[in-house]
Amino acid sequence: xxxxxxxxxxxxxxxxxxxxxxxxxxxxxxxxxxxxxxxxxxxxxxxxxxxxxxxxxxxxxxxxxxxxxxxxxxxxxxxxxxxxxxxxxxxxxxxxxxxxxxxxxxxxxxxxxxxxxxxxxxxxxxxxxxxxxxxx
Amino acid sequence: xxxxxxxxxxxxxxxxxxxxxxxxxxxxxxxxxxxxxxxxxxxxxxxxxxxxxxxxxxxxxxxxxxxxxxxxxxxxxxxxxxxxxxxxxxxxxxxxxxxxxxxxxxxxxxxxx
Numbered sequence: 001x002x003x004x005x006x007x008x009x010x011x012x013x014x015x016x017x018x019x020x021x022x023x024x025x026x027x028x029x030x031x032x033x034x035x036x037x038x039x040x041x042x043x044x045x046x047x048x049x050x051x052x053x054x055x056x057x058x059x060x061x062x063x064x065x066x067x068x069x070x071x072x073x074x075x076x077x078x079x080x081x082x083x084x085x086x087x088x089x090x091x092x093x094x095x096x097x098x099x100x101x102x103x104x105x106x107x108x109x110x111x112x113x114x115x116x117x118x119x120x121x122x123x124x125x126x127x128x129x130x131x132x133x134x135x136x
Numbered sequence: 137x138x139x140x141x142x143x144x145x146x147x148x149x150x151x152x153x154x155x156x157x158x159x160x161x162x163x164x165x166x167x168x169x170x171x172x173x174x175x176x177x178x179x180x181x182x183x184x185x186x187x188x189x190x191x192x193x194x195x196x197x198x199x200x201x202x203x204x205x206x207x208x209x210x211x212x213x214x215x216x217x218x219x220x221x222x223x224x225x226x227x228x229x230x231x232x233x234x235x236x237x238x239x240x241x242x243x244x245x246x247x248x249x
Contacts, residue, residue, distance in 0.1 A: 027190075027212075028186075030202065030209070030210065030212070031165065031182075031186050031212060032182070033209040034164070034165070034166075034208070034209050034210060034211050034212065035165055035166055035182045035186070037208050037209050038166035038208075038211075039166060039169075039182075041182075045181070046181055046182035046183060047181070047182045047183040047186075048181075048183040052183075053183050056183075056186075056187040056190075057190075132202045132212075133202045133204060133209070133210040
């Protein structure tokens with residue numbers, strides 16, 4: 001039997017992937033928690049796997065519509081990652097960085113870019129899920 | 137007779153049944169599922185029931201309010217709006233006609249069989 005908290009974490013992930021509004025996510029989580037508390041059932045038995053249940057929310061084409069964003073995220077992350085690796089590699093070998101840049105500067109650009117990119121993704125994903133049962 | 141109803145049949149009739157149960161008085165998801173089971177409609181899982189309740193709420197047929205339970209995680213109480221009452225009335229009338237016509241076709245022919 002899967003715990004309700006684990007099921008809720010899986011559901012949050014799947015609903016985020018489908019770009020479901022935070023209020024709708026909060027409501028779905030509270031419904032799962034409330035129903036499982038009343039029935040004592042396994043959340044997967046009651047609601048099905050989180051991935052399947054998530055398809056009942058948000059836009060039906062959510063995951064499909066978001067593919068350009070996923071591709072862009074991957075490209076930007078890969079770009080800064082490659083810059084960082086090249087900088088570290090040049091630093092270790094004691095060579096001048098690509099395009100004549102000092103390897104330290106290349107490392108800094110790669111690291112700052114990668115951290116900034118990850119922070120941006122985190123901030124977008126961390127948009128607050130409001131619990132409808134709590135006063136706001 | 138405890139054989140589960142074909143899911144196709146249930147899919148068509150769940151919405152009016154849910155509306156009829158909520159029309160009896162403000163209530164929450166678990167009670168709706170229990171009432172359906174008690175009425176012999178079988179076990180309706182949360183994964184089937186809540187998407188219907190959510191859709192009806194989005195369509196303005198139901199309104200809802202979360203209330204904190206004593207020591208529990210709280211419950212979402214649903215009630216019918218005016219549009220919901222109108223939809224239920226219409227679906228009741230149409231369902232009666234549908235059931236009558238279906239039964240008349242399914243009934244064994246007295247002369248032939």
